[in-house]
Amino acid sequence: MLITGASGGIGFELARLFARDHHNLILVARSGDRLAQVASELRALGVTVHTYAIDLAAPNASKLLFEQVQSAGLTVDILVNNAGFGAFGEFAQMPEEQIVGQIQLNITALTELTRLFLPAMLARRSGRIMNVASTAGFQPGPLMAVYYATKAYVISFSEAIANETRNSGVSVTCFCPGATDTGFAKRAGNDRSRVFQQFGAMSAEKVALDGYRAVMEGRTLAISGVQNWVVAQSTRFAPRKLVTAISRWVSEPTS
Numbered sequence: 001m002l003i004t005g006a007s008g009g010i011g012f013e014l015a016r017l018f019a020r021d022h023h024n025l026i027l028v029a030r031s032g033d034r035l036a037q038v039a040s041e042l043r044a045l046g047v048t049v050h051t052y053a054i055d056l057a058a059p060n061a062s063k064l065l066f067e068q069v070q071s072a073g074l075t076v077d078i079l080v081n082n083a084g085f086g087a088f089g090e091f092a093q094m095p096e097e098q099i100v101g102q103i104q105l106n107i108t109a110l111t112e113l114t115r116l117f118l119p120a121m122l123a124r125r126s127g128r129i130m131n132v133a134s135t136a137g138f139q140p141g142p143l144m145a146v147y148y149a150t151k152a153y154v155i156s157f158s159e160a161i162a163n164e165t166r167n168s169g170v171s172v173t174c175f176c177p178g179a180t181d182t183g184f185a186k187r188a189g190n191d192r193s194r195v196f197q198q199f200g201a202m203s204a205e206k207v208a209l210d211g212y213r214a215v216m217e218g219r220t221l222a223i224s225g226v227q228n229w230v231v232a233q234s235t236r237f238a239p240r241k242l243v244t245a246i247s248r249w250v251s252e253p254t255s
């Protein structure tokens with residue numbers, strides 16, 4: 001199985017769960033050092049681990065990764081598109097590289113990797129794809145407008161291809177964590193936000209376990225945590241301007 005963003009956070013915890021169930025691993029992230037540490041920790045669980053240090057936000061990175069995996073003779077039976085990042089701040093002031101980087105990693109790489117690995121799964125009539133979205137994908141997100149929009153794409157795209165591949169032997173699961181205690185919030189610059197400071201974040205271990213179960217059960221859409229599920233459902237019935245205003249309030253810093 002191949003997992004992107006496996007060097008830390010939710011991706012690492014997912015990789016550990018797959019390793020415990022004896023899945024051989026292909027781990028991808030930018031940091032080669034961190035990947036090497038993670039790989040040796042997971043090899044101790046008795047599985048084979050290959051690592052690829054690649055920046056998936058770079059153009060053509062997905063194709064390069066696919067070609068390297070092919071030429072190593074590795075088969076990908078499960079693809080987990082987990083790597084992603086967010087950036088906090090008003091859109092008008094956001095540096096272009098952060099805007100393009102989020103779209104490239106959260107949308108383009110995820111879509112390209114799905115397109116590259118799916119046909120062989122369909123030919124084998126067996127496989128699983130897990131796309132990590134977010135509860136952010138269920139409503140607009142002022143102050144993180146691009147990030148929320150990228151995750152809305154992931155939900156829509158994943159549900160659509162889950163439908164296209166029904167009865168094919170391949171399952172597509174869109175997994176939506178809420179606030180989770182990882183390096184994500186610090187990188188995004190929203191670790192002082194109400195959602196992380198006042199509402200509390202789930203542990204990466206707990207979130208990964210929810211995701212692991214969802215992908216192994218072949219669920220199409222899974223939201224981690226009861227509270228996150230209730231919030232995601234409530235956005236379907238409330239007026240959109242109210243939902244957007246609450247979303248902004250939740251993202252604002254506490255001080």
Ligand SMILES: NC(=O)c1ccc[n+]([C@@H]2O[C@H](COP(=O)([O-])OP(=O)(O)OC[C@H]3O[C@@H](n4cnc5c(N)ncnc54)[C@H](OP(=O)(O)O)[C@@H]3O)[C@@H](O)[C@H]2O)c1
Nearest residue numbers: 005007008009010029030031056084134179180182183184
């Ligand atoms: N934490 C949350 O509150 C939360 C909530 C909802 C959804 N999510 C989603 O869950 C997923 C995992 O997030 P996380 O919380 O585990 O974040 P994290 O702790 O920041 O981990 C992100 C992982 O992605 C890798 N990565 C980042 N940029 C990359 C790039 N350009 N190319 C390749 N790999 C890259 C990182 O490794 P390197 O830095 O070594 O590249 C790391 O392994 C993301 O899609 C995120 O949007 C997170």
